[in-house]
Amino acid sequence: MSIQLRRNFVPNNRRLQVVSSGGGTQSVCMVVLIYLGALPKPDLIVMADTEREASNVFEYHEKYVKPLCDEIGLEYVVIKKSDWVKNDITLASDDDAVLPGFFTEYNGRTPKGDLGKQPGYCSSHWKVEPIRKYLNNRFGERELTKRGVDFWIGMSFDERSRVKYPAGKWQKRYPLFEAEILREQAIQIVKDFGLPEPPRSACWMCPNRHDDEWVWMRENVPEDFEQACKFEKQLQAGFDWLYLHKSGVPIGEVIFTSKPKQVDIFDQFCDTGMCFV
Template sequence: MSLDVVSYGGGVQSTALMVLAARGELPYKTFLFANVGEDSEDPETLEYVRQVAVPYAKAHGLDLHLLDRTLRSGETETLWGRMTRKGSRALPIPIRMSNGAPGTRGCTRDFKIQVTGRWLREHGASAVSPATVAVGISLDEISRASNRRTEAYERVVYPLLDLGMRRTDCQRVIADAGLPMPPKSACWFCPLKPLGSWREMRRDRPALFFRACALEEALNETRAWDGKGADPVFLTRTGRPLIRAVEAAQEALPFDVGCDSGWCMT
């Protein structure tokens, strides 16, 4: 028996996949949400998943699994916890360099790919018998499909592309189901967040925004202690501290785009 799942991100596209599956228009019953941490996922996404997606899935005979990264000790590790652990020098997020370029990203690999992959392998997926993993990438962001990493134990498919659906079509599907619209899903401190989203966070969720500013400062303090103070890092591509970048911004930068791996923001 084949293992068919949806990689659920808590955003518009993957929620549309859930509605289509509930309507019997897609052959999926299992949805996997890799939670990077109660302190790391955007609180609005976690609220949507728990208050909207979980009850909806249950009411329509779908299985939505919320997966955590679990260490050998049995302890749950979060992305925030890894970065802020005392003495930690880890920079697993794609932090921005002074020139605006993102650094190496380990967050997707460790907290999304490995977590989901562990569940798939535990449930029988292998290179000989790969699981079919449906990803919510819509037609208007088709370039993201070619950037999604594929593992030997999975066969990735894109139902929204097959159906010729755009983001607006996904929003219509969700609205027709009587569900509230999901927020954009990503870690609340993600350096790939558009500048306009940072401005919205400062306006609507100032406590979370200033917590992100404090994180940026703490990461640079660690680098200074590590002898790398001459090469600061930032949460935006502007080459300046987050608070100054937002204060200086008049509008979202048109070239500031989000994660294209297909794991987040779906």
């Protein structure tokens, strides 16, 4: 299989080139394109394990993605969040600062009876921060400050509003966006290569799930759904105004209403743009 990109992606090899894998469709597409030589080979791939990732995501990567990286000598590192940061559901420095964007009664209800939603910062503290600390520890903070690091993020061409280019030591690059690859094209590239469509990367307790995704989890990965039910009860022991579902009903009691459809991942994305890709 050969792929010619519409526009070439050219990295600055004076800087450390790191694929920051979110574990989802676009991240898998980047690996396929690297394997095929359509994208240049980075220095390494790093994926942060939030320790709440949906079971099928790591199963997919272990079976399909890691062997491709091993074959071309591309290091693929998975780091545990808890090895690098103390932040969990709340900030380590503030037990009242809840990081995931759960649904909350504090904002009142919409005319349809749905709860409002609080901002989500878990992606920044569970993924970005651990990866930066890992890289500083491995390569040396002084050396990386001097050299600089480019994070390859899997935003596609239809995600313009999520693409940002902050300057400084830690910079973001978007190979799929810069090559003008749409998300549906990324999925097709993976499928044409011969791999199954990757599961969406999301924690099993992530509130950014549509009803059909909750139903799929309940029916196909019941252990993850059970974990979500137990988690919500534990969460509400300290924050009884927070819920996993917009209805404000415990997730195990929700009567899901949506019908199977193409999931739109862009209507409730995280603030850092790290999740789902």
